[in-house]
Amino acid sequence: MSTNTEDNKRKVTTSRLIEMKCRGEKIAMLTAYDYSMAKLIDEAGMDVILVGDSASNVMAGNITTLPMTLDQMIYHAKSVVKGTSRALVVCDMPFGTYQGNSKEALASAIRIMKESHAEAVKMEGGSEIRESIERILSAGIPVMGHLGLTPQSINKFGTYAVRAKEEAEAAKLIQDAKMLEEIGCFALVLEKIPATLATKVAQEVSIPVIGIGAGGGVDGQVLVMHDMLGINKGFSPKFLRRYADLSTIINEAVSHYIDDVKTSDFPSESEQY
Numbered sequence: 001m002s003t004n005t006e007d008n009k010r011k012v013t014t015s016r017l018i019e020m021k022c023r024g025e026k027i028a029m030l031t032a033y034d035y036s037m038a039k040l041i042d043e044a045g046m047d048v049i050l051v052g053d054s055a056s057n058v059m060a061g062n063i064t065t066l067p068m069t070l071d072q073m074i075y076h077a078k079s080v081v082k083g084t085s086r087a088l089v090v091c092d093m094p095f096g097t098y099q100g101n102s103k104e105a106l107a108s109a110i111r112i113m114k115e116s117h118a119e120a121v122k123m124e125g126g127s128e129i130r131e132s133i134e135r136i137l138s139a140g141i142p143v144m145g146h147l148g149l150t151p152q153s154i155n156k157f158g159t160y161a162v163r164a165k166e167e168a169e170a171a172k173l174i175q176d177a178k179m180l181e182e183i184g185c186f187a188l189v190l191e192k193i194p195a196t197l198a199t200k201v202a203q204e205v206s207i208p209v210i211g212i213g214a215g216g217g218v219d220g221q222v223l224v225m226h227d228m229l230g231i232n233k234g235f236s237p238k239f240l241r242r243y244a245d246l247s248t249i250i251n252e253a254v255s256h257y258i259d260d261v262k263t264s265d266f267p268s269e270s271e272q273y
């Protein structure tokens with residue numbers, strides 16, 4: 001644990017995140033997709049673990065997040081929940097499971113909650129998906145919004161470049177953020193937008209705003225675990241800070257193991273029965 005006070009051992013809930021924003025305490029969020037990593041991340045004191053549909057990229061090797069299915073998200077979320085005791089676990093709703101109609105959206109969210117035991121869902125988009133978000137909220141399922149760069153819409157925009165640089169798009173984003181707050185979302189992710197715009201949104205809404213590539217003026221930060229731990233070194237956007245070089249550590253350890261097997265150094269006398 002980063003700090004060891006009693007308060008820091010307390011389970012993180014959606015209302016606790018809102019309290020954190022009120023106190024000016026920053027919120028740390030990181031993705032995880034499996035039991036073992038979720039356990040390590042939770043034990044380190046993470047506030048929110050996001051079972052992101054970035055699993056499509058970093059776990060399944062796809063180019064976009066679009067192929068992820070509801071069954072796959074539930075599988076990952078179920079594993080993460082088993083490894084987590086303190087952090088709030090939020091599961092992404094995958095592409096195609098909530099954009100069609102609100103009944104289908106609710107059915108998808110209910111499956112996530114019932115089968116994975118995640119505590120909230122995250123959905124990409126604003127006014128276009130308002131009806132689906134409202135229906136899910138009305139069933140008592142907490143929803144985290146996601147605006148700015150929304151990777152599930154990559155085929156519409158054709159690029160992962162910074163969003164909302166133009167006035168019209170920035171105005172729509174602010175309007176959507178306020179709408180998400182008003183209908184009852186408990187938090188909001190802003191991805192890859194100008195820092196000044198993200199700061200303005202964080203100041204104008206009462207719910208926590210978690211940024212990724214959105215500067216330091218928001219209420220918290222989220223990164224993809226594989227990127228920040230240096231497992232996935234092929235992705236180096238300006239906003240990414242690498243906290244470890246696990247790809248080098250793993251490569252060295254695995255090469256060492258291969259050498260030991262090839263030279264019959266492993267197993268030794270003490271490593272056998």
Ligand code: KIV
Pocket residue numbers: 031050051052053054055092189191212222223224
């Ligand atoms: O899927 C994901 O990992 C995400 C984060 C980048 C916010 O949505």
